[in-house]
Amino acid sequence: MTEPLIDVRNMEISFAHGFVKAVRGVSFQLGREKLGIVGESGSGKSTVGRAIMRLLPPTAKVTADRMTFHDTDLLAASEKRMMEIRGKQIGLILQDPKYSLNPVMRVGEQIAETYRLHYPKVGRKAAETKVLEMLEAVKIRDPQRVFRLYPHEVSGGMGQRIMIAMMLIAEPEVLIADEPTSALDVTVRLDVLALLDELVSRRNLGLIFISHDLNLIRKFCDRVLIMYAGRVVEVLKASELDNAQHPYTQGLLASLPSIENPPARLPVLTRDPSWLTQPTIGA
Amino acid sequence: MIDVENLTIRFGPRSPLVVKGVSFSVERGKSFGLVGESGCGKSTVLRAISGLNRNYGGRISLDGKPLEPERSKAFFRDVQMVFQDPYGSLHPRKTVRSQLIEPLRNQNLPIKENAVADVLKAVGLDPSLGYRFPHQLSGGQRQRVAIARALILDPPVLLLDEPTSALDVSVQAEILNLLADLQKERGLTYLLVSHDMAVIAHLCSRVAIMNGGEIVEETGIDQIRSGHVQHPYSQRLLSASRAYGKQEMRPAEIMSSA
Ligand SMILES: Nc1ncnc2c1ncn2[C@@H]1O[C@H](COP(=O)(O)OP(=O)(O)OP(=O)(O)O)[C@@H](O)[C@H]1O
Ligand SMILES: Nc1ncnc2c1ncn2[C@@H]1O[C@H](COP(=O)(O)OP(=O)(O)OP(=O)(O)O)[C@@H](O)[C@H]1O
Ligand SMILES: [Mg+2]
Ligand SMILES: [Mg+2]
Numbered sequence: 001m002t003e004p005l006i007d008v009r010n011m012e013i014s015f016a017h018g019f020v021k022a023v024r025g026v027s028f029q030l031g032r033e034k035l036g037i038v039g040e041s042g043s044g045k046s047t048v049g050r051a052i053m054r055l056l057p058p059t060a061k062v063t064a065d066r067m068t069f070h071d072t073d074l075l076a077a078s079e080k081r082m083m084e085i086r087g088k089q090i091g092l093i094l095q096d097p098k099y100s101l102n103p104v105m106r107v108g109e110q111i112a113e114t115y116r117l118h119y120p121k122v123g124r125k126a127a128e129t130k131v132l133e134m135l136e137a138v139k140i141r142d143p144q145r146v147f148r149l150y151p152h153e154v155s156g157g158m159g160q161r162i163m164i165a166m167m168l169i170a171e172p173e174v175l176i177a178d179e180p181t182s183a184l185d186v187t188v189r190l191d192v193l194a195l196l197d198e199l200v201s202r203r204n205l206g207l208i209f210i211s212h213d214l215n216l217i218r219k220f221c222d223r224v225l226i227m228y229a230g231r232v233v234e235v236l237k238a239s240e241l242d243n244a245q246h247p248y249t250q251g252l253l254a255s256l257p258s259i260e261n262p263p264a265r266l267p268v269l270t271r272d273p274s275w276l277t278q279p280t281i282g283a
Numbered sequence: 284m285i286d287v288e289n290l291t292i293r294f295g296p297r298s299p300l301v302v303k304g305v306s307f308s309v310e311r312g313k314s315f316g317l318v319g320e321s322g323c324g325k326s327t328v329l330r331a332i333s334g335l336n337r338n339y340g341g342r343i344s345l346d347g348k349p350l351e352p353e354r355s356k357a358f359f360r361d362v363q364m365v366f367q368d369p370y371g372s373l374h375p376r377k378t379v380r381s382q383l384i385e386p387l388r389n390q391n392l393p394i395k396e397n398a399v400a401d402v403l404k405a406v407g408l409d410p411s412l413g414y415r416f417p418h419q420l421s422g423g424q425r426q427r428v429a430i431a432r433a434l435i436l437d438p439p440v441l442l443l444d445e446p447t448s449a450l451d452v453s454v455q456a457e458i459l460n461l462l463a464d465l466q467k468e469r470g471l472t473y474l475l476v477s478h479d480m481a482v483i484a485h486l487c488s489r490v491a492i493m494n495g496g497e498i499v500e501e502t503g504i505d506q507i508r509s510g511h512v513q514h515p516y517s518q519r520l521l522s523a524s525r526a527y528g529k530q531e532m533r534p535a536e537i538m539s540s541a
Binding site for chain 1: 294318319320321322326367368370371418419420421422423424427445448449450451452453454455456457459460463478479480481482484485507508509519520523524525527528529530531532
């Protein structure tokens with residue numbers, strides 16, 4: 001890989017004075033690619049994403065041998081430098097999009113505000129036009145109406161698309177998207193992914209895509225990290241997902257329900273305690 | 284068990300209808316699926332049934348008895364809902380444990396010593412998480428707390444709005460098996476909203492497909508499995524769902540297939 005955008009070496013994160021070890025030695029490099037992260041619920045995926053943006057609560061303790069964005073040491077950077085990075089250089093879509101929006105401000109105005117923060121020369125009217133275009137691009141029906149809604153007035157999937165629009169409008173160099181399409185129906189999801197894909201390839205970005213959707217990861221991402229209990233247990237080319245070797249990944253693939261032939265009971269994983277102590281894998 | 288007749292909902296007197304005369308019936312002991320495009324009104328229908336939004340037209344009946352728009356306490360003993368966004372439905376400043384006990388207390392039911400630990404274990408969570416606050420949990424852990432809170436009253440009817448959307452597929456399998464077991468053992472009735480047609484196919488026997496605030500088609504699960512649906516929107520949704528994960532998701536391919 002030529003110079004990585006993000007380089008993380010041996011990241012460890014704990015909460016509650018070290019009693020909760022959420023991330024236990026994660027290493028990966030992100031290039032100009034689409035890197036998927038899948039893994040067990042509670043395995044530390046969102047925590048990794050937030051740590052890169054330095055958005056964890058003060059109770060979190062983060063250490064790493066290396067944690068950089070280009071030349072910036074993300075562990076040591078000043079809060080002022082982080083403010084420049086957040087949104088403008090690295091964009092993050094949080095897992096609960098509606099709760100990262102301001103509840104008392106119309107959603108369209110929030111996107112417009114983000115846009116004007118990054119492009120201060122743009123006038124009010126032009127920003128609004130740009131926002132309406134973005135809402136249309138993420139397949140929101142009736143963008144004029146939705147522009148004026150408050151966060152509690154939009155549906156689950158509209159909330160996700162509003163967050164995607166807000167992140168894309170700032171055109172950052174790295175995108176970290178935490179379950180950004182889980183509330184979208186399949187047809188809208190494909191449209192939104194096409195838009196993301198187009199932007200990633202046109203602007204040559206790096207994308208970290210956290211998702212439980214194995215079908216999506218397989219066809220959309222380039223590489224995939226599999227996390228289990230705070231560690232990376234397997235790294236694969238996304239197209240090779242079905243040839244996974246780790247029993248956890250194999251178990252995941254086996255538990256996918258099917259439209260055509262649903263089994264009477266879905267197979268479930270037997271979690272082997274030895275998975276907890278296996279060495280973590282770098283990527 | 285649940286009968287919805289000509290349900291209409293609008294937000295504000297001069298706003299257009301969001302739900303435009305929806306009717307369907309869910310048989311006792313069965314699971315009924317509600318699917319459709321994002322923003323078509325699925326959660327709005329569920330919230331009206333659950334009594335969260337009293338401002339609706341038409342009639343909703345439970346067990347043959349029409350419901351008053353203002354729901355009684357007994358109603359919540361019988362019907363519990365799992366909301367689409369667990370973050371918003373959990374109280375931010377109460378521990379998991381106290382939120383799980385709350386429904387029992389509201390119904391003046393005895394609080395058994397192991398009730399909280401048992402229901403947490405049933406959804407695959409360690410009982411020690413009971414002492415955490417919602418923001419100290421992962422997304423999928425929060426979603427399972429929301430499921431646990433609906434289950435703790437052991438209600439005969441569950442309204443489930445995307446209950447497994449934040450879960451990895453192995454935990455999802457455990458929850459779907461749990462729901463199937465409860466249904467078999469106790470004859471529970473489920474109304475399930477999901478964007479994952481495979482989840483619907485796994486649990487439901489009948490499905491209504493919604494588009495733009497209307498049900499465009501109601502059909503049996505066999506038609507869904509075999510891909511034999513009638514309405515153009517249903518056909519589009521189902522063929523995209525069946526191809527999902529099998530075909531490329533890069534723009535070039537998508538544009539040319541559109
Ligand atoms: N503020 C906190 N205090 C204590 N523990 C926490 C806190 N935040 C997260 N955790 C714990 O850290 C672990 C990792 O959480 P994280 O949100 O990163 O999981 P995740 O992989 O994103 O899971 P999901 O797929 O369910 O969203 C979990 O076990 C969670 O309970
Ligand atoms: N309180 C409200 N005020 C105004 N409009 C609302 C309100 N709640 C919902 N709506 C509108 O009603 C429509 C249907 O929303 P609903 O949440 O029912 O969709 P949904 O089918 O559940 O979508 P999703 O799959 O994305 O969750 C949307 O256009 C939404 O903006
Ligand atoms: Mg998460
Ligand atoms: Mg909804």
